[in-house]
Amino acid sequence: MPKPNKHVFVCTQSRPPGHPRGSCGQLGCTAVFQAFMQQFEQGRMYGEFALTAAGCLGACDSGPTVLVYPDGVMYAAVKPEDVGTIVEQHLKGGEPVESLLAPAAVWG
Numbered sequence: 517m518p519k520p521n522k523h524v525f526v527c528t529q530s531r532p533p534g535h536p537r538g539s540c541g542q543l544g545c546t547a548v549f550q551a552f553m554q555q556f557e558q559g560r561m562y563g564e565f566a567l568t569a570a571g572c573l574g575a576c577d578s579g580p581t582v583l584v585y586p587d588g589v590m591y592a593a594v595k596p597e598d599v600g601t602i603v604e605q606h607l608k609g610g611e612p613v614e615s616l617l618a619p620a621a622v623w624g
Contacts, residue, residue: 520566522607525583526552529572539572540579544595548580551599565607575622584612592618 526549530541549569556567573581578592582602589612591602598616606612 518563521564522587523566523568523585524552524607525568525570525573525585527571527573527579527581527583528569529576537576538579539576540581543579543593545580547596548582548594548599551596552582552603555599555603559603561603561607575618578618578622581618587612590618590622591616592622 526545527540528545528549529539531537531539533542552567556562556565570583573583573590575581575590575592580594582591582594583589584591584602584606587606589606591598591613594602594616598613601613602616
């Protein structure tokens with residue numbers, strides 16, 4: 517397996533309804549992960565990039581969240597329609613999508 521240039525982690529954490537932290541599962545992460553899978557398959561991106569369904573990424577109230585490494589960039593409140601922009605602008609173009617960035621406080 518070749519080493520990917522970037523690795524995308526999509527939070528797919530699901531907690532029971534009413535959990536105080538909420539979860540990306542309640543906020544539509546499955547559709548976001550599926551949109552990434554579709555983009556990766558259609559663009560034949562596997563190998564150059566990696567995609568992984570992840571557990572909690574820590575920003576539960578800002579979900580669905582997406583983390584891109586090695587860049588250390590976290591996106592918040594990602595919708596399926598945002599995925600194409602992330603793929604084209606960030607993964608392929610090297611420029612993070614400013615409008616989707618998680619607040620700096622998620623790292624603090």
